[in-house]
Amino acid sequence: MGKKIQSLDLTIGYNFLGILYSKNTLSDNKSICPQLTDDFLQKLNSCIGKLLYKLEKEYTGSNINWNDCSVYTGVSGIALLYVRLYDIGIRPDGLQTALKFVEPCLQKLKNAKASFLCGDSGPLCVAALVYKRLNNVDKYESCVNQLINLRAIAMKGDTPDEILSGRAGYLYSLLFIKERVTSVDEELIRSIVKEIVRSGRSYGDPDSLGVSLMFEWHGKRYLGAAHGVSGIISMLFKSGLVDSRQLSKEVDCLRALQFKSGNYPSSLPIGSDKLVHWCHGSPGFTFMFVEAYRKTGAECHLKSAVDCAESIWRMGLLRKGYGLCHGIAGNAYALLTVYQTTQDIKYLHRAAKFAEFCFDYGKHGCKQPDRPYSLFEGLAGTIYFLVELLEPMSAKFPSFDDV
Numbered sequence: 001m002g003k004k005i006q007s008l009d010l011t012i013g014y015n016f017l018g019i020l021y022s023k024n025t026l027s028d029n030k031s032i033c034p035q036l037t038d039d040f041l042q043k044l045n046s047c048i049g050k051l052l053y054k055l056e057k058e059y060t061g062s063n064i065n066w067n068d069c070s071v072y073t074g075v076s077g078i079a080l081l082y083v084r085l086y087d088i089g090i091r092p093d094g095l096q097t098a099l100k101f102v103e104p105c106l107q108k109l110k111n112a113k114a115s116f117l118c119g120d121s122g123p124l125c126v127a128a129l130v131y132k133r134l135n136n137v138d139k140y141e142s143c144v145n146q147l148i149n150l151r152a153i154a155m156k157g158d159t160p161d162e163i164l165s166g167r168a169g170y171l172y173s174l175l176f177i178k179e180r181v182t183s184v185d186e187e188l189i190r191s192i193v194k195e196i197v198r199s200g201r202s203y204g205d206p207d208s209l210g211v212s213l214m215f216e217w218h219g220k221r222y223l224g225a226a227h228g229v230s231g232i233i234s235m236l237f238k239s240g241l242v243d244s245r246q247l248s249k250e251v252d253c254l255r256a257l258q259f260k261s262g263n264y265p266s267s268l269p270i271g272s273d274k275l276v277h278w279c280h281g282s283p284g285f286t287f288m289f290v291e292a293y294r295k296t297g298a299e300c301h302l303k304s305a306v307d308c309a310e311s312i313w314r315m316g317l318l319r320k321g322y323g324l325c326h327g328i329a330g331n332a333y334a335l336l337t338v339y340q341t342t343q344d345i346k347y348l349h350r351a352a353k354f355a356e357f358c359f360d361y362g363k364h365g366c367k368q369p370d371r372p373y374s375l376f377e378g379l380a381g382t383i384y385f386l387v388e389l390l391e392p393m394s395a396k397f398p399s400f401d402d403v
């Protein structure tokens with residue numbers, strides 16, 4: 001499923017013509033700041049306009065499933081896109097549109113999962129953010145209080161640790177609120193981090209794998225960003241509450257699992273080398289290595305992130321489509337994070353090439369996702385990525401790397 005699209009020859013190398021040009025932006029000429037060319041930006045803007053038109057024309061009526069309020073595949077993810085469109089100036093009424101989508105979700109909370117992507121904290125965080133921007137203090141405080149009450153679910157024994165629907169996803173929510181909305185009790189954050197570490201140690205395998213932290217989901221030890229250890233470790237780094245040297249050692253052990261291709265397995269025991277997604281494979285691992293490098297400065301982590309980016313360039317144009325979770329937009333974000341960290345414009349160029357592929361959205365014979373308009377599987381995620389490419393140095397994989 002992670003096969004590259006054979007019709008596009010990626011072995012040619014990179015041709016800057018038409019996508020990037022370099023110009024000196026600092027007077028002392030010490031730093032070269034690459035820019036997307038006017039021609040490319042024009043095409044990018046035109047594609048954003050075209051895809052937004054498609055989303056707004058088609059995502060109405062029975063095409064909206066109001067029973068799915070999640071950020072991952074549901075209505076709150078669309079709301080999050082509109083907050084971004086508002087921020088970047090593309091939709092001046094974006095906050096109102098976001099509210100139209102997310103407000104009904106607050107009446108449909110299920111009190112079953114605490115994570116951002118698939119649980120109640122997604123709609124609560126997105127609503128809190130919109131209310132904050134609209135200066136509605138009572139309402140955002142109410143959302144934050146409800147979010148804090150989800151701690152009980154996050155701490156339950158049968159709650160998994162993963163990003164998608166578990167504790168690390170709840171941890172993300174707390175960091176999201178702390179960064180964008182209001183202060184959060186540090187002890188609450190610490191208690192979730194402690195629980196994740198405790199749980200990780202109980203599945204750890206220091207003898208054969210060397211890892212002290214490992215996690216289980218549905219009886220399996222997953223490694224990728226959505227369900228597995230790489231995503232959880234990224235979030236532990238982001239919390240700033242676990243010793244970076246300790247996490248760095250875990251990252252060193254996980255590095256040993258790399259396939260010859262540069263990709264990483266999705267779970268243990270190691271199976272075949274076929275998935276190159278944010279959810280499973282090297283794109284998700286990239287963020288962990290970048291985070292480890294940022295926190296420790298160890299060059300080995302940066303080298304691993306670059307290795308991941310190389311594997312994404314070779315194998316990351318997917319038949320699964322243009323989305324974030326297991327699609328081209330998500331893989332492009334991994335290239336962008338390597339560009340931001342290394343300042344090597346090769347990776348900006350490659351992310352732009354992936355964007356260029358999205359310019360012909362729906363015309364490559366890729367698989368139609370189950371939730372075709374959603375943030376993580378579908379059109380909204382592609383638009384989110386294309387919009388962020390307008391400012392590539394600040395682009396961050398949403399709902400995961402943007403805290």
Ligand SMILES: [Zn+2]
Nearest residue numbers: 277279325326
């Ligand atoms: Zn996926």
